[in-house]
Amino acid sequence: MSISVQALTKIYGEQKAVDSISFEAGPGVLGFLGPNGAGKSTTMKMLTCFIPQTEGTASVCGFDISKQPLEVKRNIGYLPENNPLYADMYVKEALAFVADIHKMQQPTQRIAEVIEQTGLGPEQHKRIGQLSKGYRQRVGLAQAILHNPQVLILDEPTSGLDPNQLIGIRQLIVDLGKTKTIVLSTHIMQEVEAVCDRVIIINKGKIAANDTLQGLRSKNGDKTLENIFIGLTN
Numbered sequence: 453m454s455i456s457v458q459a460l461t462k463i464y465g466e467q468k469a470v471d472s473i474s475f476e477a478g479p480g481v482l483g484f485l486g487p488n489g490a491g492k493s494t495t496m497k498m499l500t501c502f503i504p505q506t507e508g509t510a511s512v513c514g515f516d517i518s519k520q521p522l523e524v525k526r527n528i529g530y531l532p533e534n535n536p537l538y539a540d541m542y543v544k545e546a547l548a549f550v551a552d553i554h555k556m557q558q559p560t561q562r563i564a565e566v567i568e569q570t571g572l573g574p575e576q577h578k579r580i581g582q583l584s585k586g587y588r589q590r591v592g593l594a595q596a597i598l599h600n601p602q603v604l605i606l607d608e609p610t611s612g613l614d615p616n617q618l619i620g621i622r623q624l625i626v627d628l629g630k631t632k633t634i635v636l637s638t639h640i641m642q643e644v645e646a647v648c649d650r651v652i653i654i655n656k657g658k659i660a661a662n663d664t665l666q667g668l669r670s671k672n673g674d675k676t677l678e679n680i681f682i683g684l685t686n
């Protein structure tokens with residue numbers, strides 16, 4: 453499995469944000485769902501080595517998040533929730549900067565490829581600060597996939613996209629999920645139905661469900677995903 457998590461816990465001061473969660477993920481798109489404050493982003497930050505865990509362990513492509521953070525980061529592409537970008541950089545410049553961080557040799561062709569894949573073409577000559585929110589989101593996604601990592605951690609990747617853009621980006625996620633392991637958080641149930649093979653529902657730091665979409669439905673009397681979510685998290 454590309455991602456393996458055992459009893460992962462994060463405590464901020466007095467608050468247990470993630471409470472001993474365990475799960476595994478392999479190629480495909482895993483929806484990571486839960487109400488606001490459930491612990492989704494905190495889990496993603498631990499898996500990508502942005503913050504240390506309080507207890508438990510996890511590995512990405514066989515590399516331990518505490519002991520081998522550089523190897524983990526090499527194998528992972530991360531689109532954080534607030535998508536921090538360098539506003540003064542041009543789109544291509546930002547991608548070249550990220551390619552340089554990954555020590556990519558002759559990245560020009562790969563940069564052109566991800567610009568095409570993420571639909572950034574028409575805006576590629578602008579500064580990031582001049583882009584609309586949806587196009588900035590595409591830059592974040594382009595940065596995350598640039599080094600062709602095996603694992604993608606995408607925290608609300610489609611937030612701010614208009615309905616036309618949504619279709620393209622969701623299709624890209626589905627295509628990437630054919631070979632890569634993708635963990636995607638979203639609050640849009642329609643999106644889960646459109647792109648996810650499996651879902652984990654997290655509530656108050658604990659896993660409330662871990663199943664395929666079909667398995668989840670058949671165990672819950674064929675209710676809608678929205679009603680299943682409400683039932684498990686209220």
Ligand SMILES: Nc1ncnc2c1ncn2[C@@H]1O[C@H](COP(=O)(O)OP(=O)(O)OP(=O)(O)O)[C@@H](O)[C@H]1O
Binds near residue numbers: 469487488490494
């Ligand atoms: N740096 C921090 N310091 C203290 N508490 C934090 C910190 N980051 C997150 N928390 C708390 O941990 C809990 C989990 O937060 P997290 O951001 O992981 O939730 P989430 O599921 O991603 O929520 P959302 O859907 O709103 O993005 C929340 O109660 C939050 O207030």
